[in-house]
Amino acid sequence: MQALVYHGPGKKSWEEKPTPAIIESSDAIIKILKTTICGTDLHILKGDVPEVTDGRILGHEGVGVVEEVGSAVTGFKKGDHVLISCITSCGKCSYCRKQMYSHCEKGGWILGHLIDGTQAEYVRIPFADTSLYHIPPGTDEEALVMLSDILPTAFECGVVNGKVKPGDTVAIIGAGPIGLAVLITAQFYTPADIIMIDIDDNRLNVAKTFGATHTYNSSRENVAEKIMTLTGQQGVDVAIEAVGVPATFELCQSIIAPGGHIANVGVHGKAVALHLETLWSKNISITTRLVDTVSTELLLKNVISKKIDPSKLITHHFALKDIVNAYNTFEHAADEKTLKVILTNE
Ligand SMILES: [Zn+2]
Numbered sequence: 001m002q003a004l005v006y007h008g009p010g011k012k013s014w015e016e017k018p019t020p021a022i023i024e025s026s027d028a029i030i031k032i033l034k035t036t037i038c039g040t041d042l043h044i045l046k047g048d049v050p051e052v053t054d055g056r057i058l059g060h061e062g063v064g065v066v067e068e069v070g071s072a073v074t075g076f077k078k079g080d081h082v083l084i085s086c087i088t089s090c091g092k093c094s095y096c097r098k099q100m101y102s103h104c105e106k107g108g109w110i111l112g113h114l115i116d117g118t119q120a121e122y123v124r125i126p127f128a129d130t131s132l133y134h135i136p137p138g139t140d141e142e143a144l145v146m147l148s149d150i151l152p153t154a155f156e157c158g159v160v161n162g163k164v165k166p167g168d169t170v171a172i173i174g175a176g177p178i179g180l181a182v183l184i185t186a187q188f189y190t191p192a193d194i195i196m197i198d199i200d201d202n203r204l205n206v207a208k209t210f211g212a213t214h215t216y217n218s219s220r221e222n223v224a225e226k227i228m229t230l231t232g233q234q235g236v237d238v239a240i241e242a243v244g245v246p247a248t249f250e251l252c253q254s255i256i257a258p259g260g261h262i263a264n265v266g267v268h269g270k271a272v273a274l275h276l277e278t279l280w281s282k283n284i285s286i287t288t289r290l291v292d293t294v295s296t297e298l299l300l301k302n303v304i305s306k307k308i309d310p311s312k313l314i315t316h317h318f319a320l321k322d323i324v325n326a327y328n329t330f331e332h333a334a335d336e337k338t339l340k341v342i343l344t345n346e
């Protein structure tokens with residue numbers, strides 16, 4: 001089969017690899033129908049994730065059809081259409097029993113990281129019974145690719161941890177695919193105002209069409225000042241960080257209202273100052289989390305019932321074999337106005 005293979009920092013190629021086979025009885029082999037590229041894949045290609053070794057097939061998102069199942073798999077059979085979760089869960093370890101699948105002792109985020117991933121014609125999924133989801137016939141499978149990672153990440157790490165509730169003022173810092181997915185899923189809880197902050201005007205315009213009530217461009221506006229004015233000097237009830245750099249986490253700390261919640265979603269590579277000298281008396285909470293994909297079933301139901309439409313995050317389509325071009329488009333997101341790309345195994 002063909003697959004997108006990582007060969008060390010800055011190096012990748014679409015090349016021939018052996019088709020995966022069942023190793024453990026709980027495995028399934030999935031023929032990929034559609035997959036995508038994640039910001040995390042770009043981090044890997046920069047060399048930021050050293051556990052990923054030369055020869056690894058990238059990708060941790062996608063939908064497909066079951067080709068073969070191991071003898072212990074009972075919930076899936078050949079021909080079933082499935083959503084692949086970015087988090088593999090054994091369902092039995094102490095973390096899985098606490099629904100903290102991201103820290104599963106035998107799984108967690110392993111696809112396209114510690115084992116071969118989904119940017120390929122076929123992928124082996126360990127613990128298939130607890131790591132795959134059935135796709136009902138007639139569902140928009142492209143939209144479901146957004147449920148492998150970005151929607152549960154945005155919802156669990158941002159909206160649920162941020163405790164968004166009716167009437168809240170919510171600020172989302174970062175209007176990339178994750179920030180926009182926070183914007184989509186925050187609206188389950190009918191906050192009164194949702195403020196989006198980014199440095200890209202195109203993304204801010206997209207945010208308005210997705211339901212943002214206010215947008216600010218932090219490259220030319222004093223966002224903290226604007227938000228304090230907007231909120232009568234109180235600040236926001238929930239500040240969700242969806243970028244992963246010190247400046248954006250500091251912004252969250254300067255706009256949070258007493259009693260508020262700061263929910264971190266971004267992947268941070270550098271230390272960030274914690275301003276306890278101003279926050280110690282403000283009754284705020286700060287949360288961090290890796291996505292557990294405990295909300296996938298709930299999100300799936302909302303996509304099927306058309307309560308939410310994650311397909312609006314998809315801006316570009318490519319054939320899977322054109323994945324190197326797709327990476328170029330995804331890497332030059334500002335110029336190409338890219339949010340998510342869909343790769344179809346034709
Ligand atoms: Zn991802």
Ligand SMILES: [Zn+2]
Pocket residue numbers: 089090091092093094095096103104105106107
């Ligand atoms: Zn586990």
